[in-house]
Structure formats: C-alpha cells, structure tokens
Amino acid sequence: xxxxxxxxxxxxxxxxxxxxxxxxxxxxxxxxxxxxxxxxxxxxxxxxxxxxxxxxxxxxxxxxxxxxxxxxxxxxxxxxxxxxxxxxx
Numbered sequence: 695x696x697x698x699x700x701x702x703x704x705x706x707x708x709x710x711x712x713x714x715x716x717x718x719x720x721x722x723x724x725x726x727x728x729x730x731x732x733x734x735x736x737x738x739x740x741x742x743x744x745x746x747x748x749x750x751x752x753x754x755x756x757x758x759x760x761x762x763x764x765x766x767x768x769x770x771x772x773x774x775x776x777x778x779x780x781x782x783x
Contacts, residue, residue: 695782710767714766717755718752718756718759721748721755722748725751728747729744729748
C-alpha cells in the first residue's frame with residue numbers, strides 16, 4: 695500500500711462525506727436563516743424556536759435524499775472492497 699493510494703482513499707472518503715452531508719446541512723442552514731429572519735422581524739428571542747423546524751426539515755431531506763445517500767455510500771464501499779487486491783499488492 696503506497697502513500698499515494700492511502701491519500702487517494704482518504705480524499706475520496708472526505709469527498710463522499712461532504713457530498714452526503716451537504717443536503718442535510720444546507721436544509722438546516724436555510725431553515726435556520728428563515729427562522730432567524732422571522733425572529734428578528736417579530737422580536738421573539740427564543741433560542742429553542744429554531745430547533746424543531748430544523749429537525750423537521752432535516753427529517754424531510756433525509757426521507758427525500760436517503761435513497762441517493764445510500765446509493766452513494768454503497769457504491770463507495772463496493773469500490774473499496776473491489777479494490778482490496780489492488781491496495782494490498
């Protein structure tokens with residue numbers, strides 16, 4: 695196993711992690727921004743108000759993007775397992 699192959703596997707893992715987590719994080723960001731604008735407009739300063747909408751938005755995104763996320767992760771794992779003979783020697 696060469697240092698280049700280790701770096702390639704690590705780079706792919708980081709890329710997959712960013713790609714898989716992006717929809718959930720973007721949904722939380724958008725909902726948090728909208729709730730913050732609502733709180734600023736109505737002067738409601740309740741810190742827990744943004745928690746439930748973010749949780750619901752992330753749940754909806756997980757339901758909608760879940761199959762895609764699972765496909766991406768499974769394809770990456772298949773590539774890793776198929777590449778074991780190449781990695782070892």
